[in-house]
Amino acid sequence: MNRLTFDITMSLDGFIAGPNATLEQPLGEGGEQLHEWLVGLASWRETHGLAGGTTNRDSEILEEAMARNGATLMGRRMFSGGAGPWEDDPNADGWWGDDPPFHTPVFVLTHHPREPVEKQGGTSYTFVTDGIEAALGQARAAAGGKDVAIAGGASVAQQYLRAGLLDELQIHVAPLLLGAGVRLFDEPGGDPLALKVARVVESPTVTHLRYEVEK
């Protein structure tokens, strides 16, 4: 369908990572609890090269998102695993290893021109220096009629949202109050924006809320 989507896990109190994130603990203190619903799922384990795991309504939601996704957009911090001195190394090869979990062409928003990189498992990295619309255009062309997913971070997603380019937002609300950390929606967020509830799926460990962005 070539829609632009953003899919992320958020605590009920609005955080997508705990405080004091490091390269070793990229989700910050307590942040791993956000992904408790995810890490045991067979479909999540498979994308990370792991066997076994659970199949349930949550894994169906994840598989659905992966099946729709033909290309991925991300910011440079997401590519390099977080903020820090390493992100200024133009030869850094990304934080995601030789067989990254994206399994699609990935378009990285950056200010540093760089040659594309091919990885295993269908992931390639293309570095785009001429802005979010150009990156979206390249991603759509690469997606082969499928959707384009924003992998993060939050500020990149906000830029697409506020530019009127995002079609769909799916938030997996973890039943957790983190108390501190990195907010998905940080002030100032611009004028109020109405969304349309597209789907709600309940599970014991997370609530999947899907919204359409009204144009």
Next chain:
Amino acid sequence: MNRLTFDITMSLDGFIAGPNATLEQPLGEGGEQLHEWLVGLASWRETHGLAGGTTNRDSEILEEAMARNGATLMGRRMFSGGAGPWEDDPNADGWWGDDPPFHTPVFVLTHHPREPVEKQGGTSYTFVTDGIEAALGQARAAAGGKDVAIAGGASVAQQYLRAGLLDELQIHVAPLLLGAGVRLFDEPGGDPLALKVARVVESPTVTHLRYEVEK
């Protein structure tokens, strides 16, 4: 059941009011959009002395909450309609008029001792100066076996939550990005706290998420 509950509408980006609240616009700029799901409901209109309105799944949720509620707790700002010089007038009679929408005994947390006030429609105000546990004890005694509801504000609810006294949290998530305003969960919120998903109810205009606070 004599449980302590807190029930509030929050935008998807975590706000319970827009910015720049005034006595005339207590929900701040854009904040009235939060309550769009509510104000047309027959059960909401009835508590505010208005006829007519819609009956649907949303009104059932609201009626259920009202039926369970035997007493109400609130902070002094909530009682007086917001922050401002009027809140220091010990004789202020509250912002909610002669027939307030609470229809139960209300216990107001304050530092100013004051005689109780009787209003129409079953609402009375009792002013409690010796802390949140004392106020809860008085509210439970007055609730006649029913639940006690925190009417707000957010900081009062957080105090009960962080003291381990809150049993249940129901958040009505409005499909809306307010962008700025008053957050329900403001930093610093303390250590991470896991909740249990108790119920999810979907409607076209709002998503009702109910959580149990694990003890």
